[in-house]
Amino acid sequence: MDLTGRLELLWGERPGPRRGPKPALSLDRIARTGIAIADAEGLAAVSMQRVAADLGFTKMSLYRYVPGKAELVALMADLAIGAPPAEPTGGDWCARLRAWASALLPGFLRHPWTLEATTGPRVVGPNELAWMESALAVLDGTGLRGAERMDVLAVLAGHVRSIAQQVATTPGDDMGTQFGALLAEVVRDRGDRYPAVEAALAGSAEQGGEDQAFDFGLDLILDGLRAKVASRAASPVVPPVTG
Numbered sequence: 001m002d003l004t005g006r007l008e009l010l011w012g013e014r015p016g017p018r019r020g021p022k023p024a025l026s027l028d029r030i031a032r033t034g035i036a037i038a039d040a041e042g043l044a045a046v047s048m049q050r051v052a053a054d055l056g057f058t059k060m061s062l063y064r065y066v067p068g069k070a071e072l073v074a075l076m077a078d079l080a081i082g083a084p085p086a087e088p089t090g091g092d093w094c095a096r097l098r099a100w101a102s103a104l105l106p107g108f109l110r111h112p113w114t115l116e117a118t119t120g121p122r123v124v125g126p127n128e129l130a131w132m133e134s135a136l137a138v139l140d141g142t143g144l145r146g147a148e149r150m151d152v153l154a155v156l157a158g159h160v161r162s163i164a165q166q167v168a169t170t171p172g173d174d175m176g177t178q179f180g181a182l183l184a185e186v187v188r189d190r191g192d193r194y195p196a197v198e199a200a201l202a203g204s205a206e207q208g209g210e211d212q213a214f215d216f217g218l219d220l221i222l223d224g225l226r227a228k229v230a231s232r233a234a235s236p237v238v239p240p241v242t243g
Contacts, residue, residue, distance in 0.1 A: 005067055009067070009071050010075065027066070029055070030051060030072070030075070031079045034076045035079065036054075039110075046069065048063070048069055080111040081107050081128055084104075087137070097152075097222060097225075098222060100138065105163065105164060108168075163213060163217070166213075183197070
């Protein structure tokens with residue numbers, strides 16, 4: 001992985017072409033062309049050759065701006081994710097974290113390929129880092145340690161990504177209904193072997209509540225986090241005495 005090159009590219013520190021005529025392309029235009037391809041056909045359809053062709057340029061001319069596909073995808077992902085909204089002023093820190101997670105989800109739903117493009121060790125761009133900053137700033141004053149704040153970020157982002165992944169792989173807006181119907185078909189003649197599943201499905205059919213996994217999961221995460229913060233306030237961690 002060319003960390004230096006990717007850092008320069010993502011953070012606008014890479015000098016543009018210095019020789020030849022005035023640049024006819026921009027990184028923004030190149031990235032948006034790649035995004036359009038990925039949105040329509042998936043990330044696998046994105047290549048330097050395809051992006052160059054859609055722009056009406058040769059692949060070699062594209063290399064004057066972007067070193068390769070990995071760097072291109074990094075640019076695309078950061079642009080597609082976009083900047084976080086302004087931090088809400090109302091509500092407590094739990095409400096602000098809920099607003100953060102709720103604002104993050106639509107971006108992944110609009111661009112499902114970003115789930116693949118933003119996994120594993122990588123150089124993060126300014127927009128992705130701004131989302132991290134936004135969430136971590138909310139936790140100021142909670143008493144959580146730095147590592148714990150990063151864990152909160154990982155758990156919240158993981159929940160958002162999990163729901164987005166499920167929606168991305170299930171056509172339509174009734175993900176829970178579709179899965180419930182298929183599951184009920186499997187369990188219909190096997191209820192004696194899976195009584196807990198059968199009872200839960202029957203209760204869901206009678207009481208509703210499907211397709212609420214995102215909000216329900218956020219409730220569980222934030223309720224647990226609130227309890228953790230309250231516990232920390234009641235029994236603050238005393239740093240060890242040194243020297």
